[in-house]
Amino acid sequence: YLLTDVESYINDHPDSALSVIETIDANAIKSKELRARHALLHVMSQDKCFIDVADDSLGKVATEYYTRFKSDGYTAKSLYYLGKSYFYAGKYEKAILELTKAEKEAIGRDSLYLGMIRIAQAMVHSVTYNDVESLNCIKNAYEIYTAINADKYIPVAKLRLAQAYANLAQYEKSKLLYKELLNESKGDIYYMSLINAAMLHMTCPEMNAGKAEEMFREAFEAGYGHMFHNNNYWAWANSLILTGKITDAEKIIAGLEGSQSDATTSYWLYMTANTLGNKDE
DSSP states (O other), rough: HOOOOOOHHHOOOOOHHHHTTTSGGGGOOOOOOOOHHHHHHHHHHHHTTTOOOOOOHHHHHHHHHTTTTTTTHHHHHHHHHHHHHHHHOOOOOHHHHHHHHHEEEEEEEHHHHHHHHHHHHHHHHHHTTTTTHHHHHHHHHHHHHHHHHHHHTHHHHHHHHHHHHHTTHHHHHHHHHHHHHHHHOOHHHHHHHHHHHHHHHHSSSSSHHHHHHHHHHHHHTOGGGGGGHHHHHHHHHHHHHHOHHHHHHHHHHHHHHTTOOOHHHHHHHHHHHHHHHHHHH
């Protein structure tokens, strides 16, 4: 009964669901069916609390049961969360394999999760540099969410669609979607759109450093600095330099010294140093 109760509110209150699930000793559960259900609800509540679970142990417990004893309500979900655990672990081939299995189980049975599966597939394609297929997956997810009036998920798909268009240098389509999101959304989606739109203003051929700087500042001052990646801070610093706010830029750069670098961050580090050098001339 406790697991049934948790399942009834896991979508609306995943933090509460996670707290309850973590009080249950999985080893004390004798029923294989209940153990699988507990594992699924555990990883589901973690995911809905934005915890990136790279450990596949919970996903395996759930899928080993539900792929043997098929359940319209749980088989696709168990495969989906196992696929996501492989994604977060950087095991992309395994991730796409499990997500493809999940897709087959969800078709005609669970449209909401089918949309979520397509988004997860898009994430895998994006990190493996298949931007065209990533875009196709996101388009499909957006169509699915729209068809079933999944209002909670449509803005997320639209945000990812804007990102996908930007990755393919289809800047006008990306700008249009960000404009819609900034007019329609609020909270996390609004500020993530704001940060991404600011990045677009710094990367598209018609760069607008002034607009980008305003957007970065609005997001940061609203308390959404936790959403900034290093490359966002570097781009913000670059926009500050270009708009003549050198002191503010230097403060950001000082805070980034010694931070871990990747290819994207290195690019912005170079661009910022180059811009600052040109300003000094």
